[in-house]
Structures are given as C-alpha cells and as structure tokens.
Amino acid sequence: MTMARRSLKLSTVALFLAILLVTMLLSRIEEGRKATAAAAEERGVPVLMYHHLLKRAEAGRYADNEIVTFVDAFEKQLDWLSAEGFETVSPAMLRDWLENGTPLPSRPVMITFDDGYLSNFVYAYPLLKAHGYTAVIFSVTGGISEQPASFHANQINMLDRKTMESAGDVFYYASHTDDLHHLTGKRSALVTADSETAAADIKKSLAVIRQFPSGVDYLFSYPYGNYSDRVEALLKEQGITLAFRAYKGKLTRKSDPLALPRYPVSHSVSMDTFKGYFSEYFK
Template structure:
C-alpha cells in the first residue's frame, strides 16, 4: 500500500502573502491559485526530511503499475510524490530540494499551458514553465497527462465533463503527443464522473488520480487512485500522521 501526495507550488513564505495569485499560461486560460494549494519551502523541507529519515521510497509510475497489475512488491515504506500544472516554482524551489533529497516525483502536465520559451521567474503570478525547462529536469521528474486544453472548470465540473466524449479523447491524444507517459492521468481539480472514467478506459489509460484522501492498495480502483493534497503550512505532526494512520 502507498499514499500519493499532491503539490502545486512550493514557495518561500514571503511570496505567499498576497492571495489568490493569478495564473499565467500559454493558452490564455484565466484562473487563480488559492492559498491552500501553496506550500512553503520551510514546510516542504521538513516533510522531505521526515520521509528521508524514515527511509521512504519514492515510487515511479512504472512501479505503481507493476504493483497494481503484476503483483510486484513495493517497499513497505513507499510514497508517490506528484505535482500538478508545472508552475515556475516547481523548477525554482521544488526541483533542487527533491534532487538534494534524492527523491523523484511524477508531474501531471497541461501541455496547452506550456510556453514555447522560458520566462524569468515571476513571483507575482503563478506562471507555467516551458517544454525545454521540463525536459531539463527529467533526472527528478517524470511527466504524464493532465489534458492539453481541458484544464478548465465551471463550478464543480471540469471541461472534460461538459465537452463531448470525442473532444475529450482528442484533447487527451493532443497531450500525449508530448508527455512520455501516455496511459496515466490526473483529473483536473479532482473533478470527474463515470463518463470521464469510461473515456479514459476506451483510450487505453491504466491509472488515473483523484484528489480524494486515502491509502492506495491493490483493491483501489486504478482509475480512481487517491491523492492527499498537502495544504499551506500543514503542521509537520499532521503530515507525519498521514503515514501512521
């Protein structure tokens, strides 16, 4: 069994004062990142130090598939670290901290949001990275599908829930033209329905991640794997209790 953790932005606390922070993406989609989806660098360092001290193994998506479908064992202390959306802070702060700890992570990419060229780091907005910047970090990060242009919301629905099945399938295929891992998906905003699951199945996806908290076992539906959102300034004791429950 294993837990999956999801992060969006890791930043120094002095950059987390003005909320919400607007996002800046290549396709022009407009939204804002709320404070709970940020994590401070100080807390992230403590969390990584705990995992390191407890000898946790950071899983790859291939190991997750082998565990679920081929009955391959995983270390007793295993965790899957994930990031969504590819904001600049992932490169600026998360990447060096993960590399220093010797950990890897899986990243869910909205390919339509990626810029053609790198931009200077801009603390005032949540700007997305470029393809070349992601490719330079493959020693730590592996990349999977988070849609091409379908990371949009309307109330408690994501775009994949109101567009046609054919259009959603086409968007998945467009994202897969870039991401190396083409059969793993993360639901934008954690929103999905049975039609979403059915489309993923038809398009050959084997794993999909929600934002529902919990421990994943071989009995967890592989297209409804659970992820724990690690919120802003989560106390270290609360973080530790995730692994002792």
C-alpha cells in the same frame, strides 16, 4: 568400511545437509517476501499531491491560497520522509505493484504535483534531487511554453519545454488535460465537454507528454478531481490505465485504478497532519 567409502558417505551427508540448509533459507526468504508483500498491501502507498511552491516572504497575495505549499515546509517534509526511510516509487513501480503485486520498497511514497508550475522546478527540483527522490508532474500541456519561462513569485508561471526536458532526471510527466483544466459551473470542463471534445483533448495532451523522455502516457490526473464513467471510458480508449483523483485515502491494490486517492498537501497542512498520512507505517 574402507576409508574411501567412509569419505564418500560423509560427503553425501554433507551435501544433503547443505541442500537442506539452502532449502530452509530459501523458504525463509520466500516467507519474508510474502510477509513484506502482505504488509505493503495492508499499509498501501501514500501518494502526496502538491501544486505550487513559494517562499513565505514572497507569497504575497497567494499566501492563503490552498494550492500553495511553503518551501521551508516542503523541505521539512522531505527531511522527515528521508529520515524515516521512505523511498519514492516511480509510475512504473506503482503500476507493476497494482497489476502484478511486484514488491515495493518497505516504506514507499509517491510525490505528485498538479498543473505544472515553474515553481516545481525552481524550488522542488533541487530539494528532491538532494534527497534522491523523484516526483510526477501532471501537466496541463496546453500551458507549456516553447520559450524559456522566467519565475516571478507574484505571478503564475508555467513550465516551459526546455526546463521540463532538463529536469527529466527527477520529474516524470503525465497528463492533466491539454486545455480542459477549468470549471464550467461547478464541474471541470473535462467532465462537461462532449465526448468528441474530451477525447480530442486527451489525445492531444498525451501526444505532448510522449515527446518527453520521462513522459508517462498511461498516467492521468483529473482536473479538480472531477470524473465520470464516461471520462473513465475515454481514458481507457487512449490507453490510460491509472488516474488520480484529489481526495484523501489509502491507495491499495484494491483501489479503483482509474480513481486513485492522494493526500493533499498545502500550507494549511501541519507537520502532524502530514505525518498522519503515514501512520500505517508506525503501528
């Protein structure tokens, strides 16, 4: 065999081995991707539900209110999530995972706030930003002020438009109705309102949400967690594909997209209980 032929043969063998190694590597990567996706499906995505933040010393008459989470506790929760490697997922990431199985971070979490309190900006915004986290605020859009709002701990202050615009690097905004966040008897006004009134309210709220660059018009949170088949149908008509209730549970790809669960967090939720929401990631 001539030197040229021998060299060609060796080159062919080397090429074959290189192709084989690349094929094996790609196969391993695909197996790893499938394993990660399967694990994510089994573990689900913990979604946290907050409302109002206050410092302990200023809580006053709201100290025992279940919508309140103390700022120091919130900071400890974020510190723990960060230390354990949890990453926040955006509404788009959650939707892509639910609808298409698009992979999420290995330890995902979604942080949400209901109602749209000014305290979300005063206290949550800087802490979230320092941790590199994002969150969703489900806003009662009828309460958004056109004038700059001032924070007073002894009052309920809602977010104003200018503040919301300035916080779009951390917060996504979605609908919590426009003017149907109150109770009629023991049920939310959204559920008890006639279809025409409810549809008009949802449409009006979404129109406001779309005015914000970080607004998300396919996401919704039911006031008081109340919903019905009729309300679900109204949401679908408006293009809403994901909606959250207010009950505990593991969110998986098998969850009803218009009745998604969240874990409530307030001053009465201990750190051990909070950590328990993520127990699937420590088995």
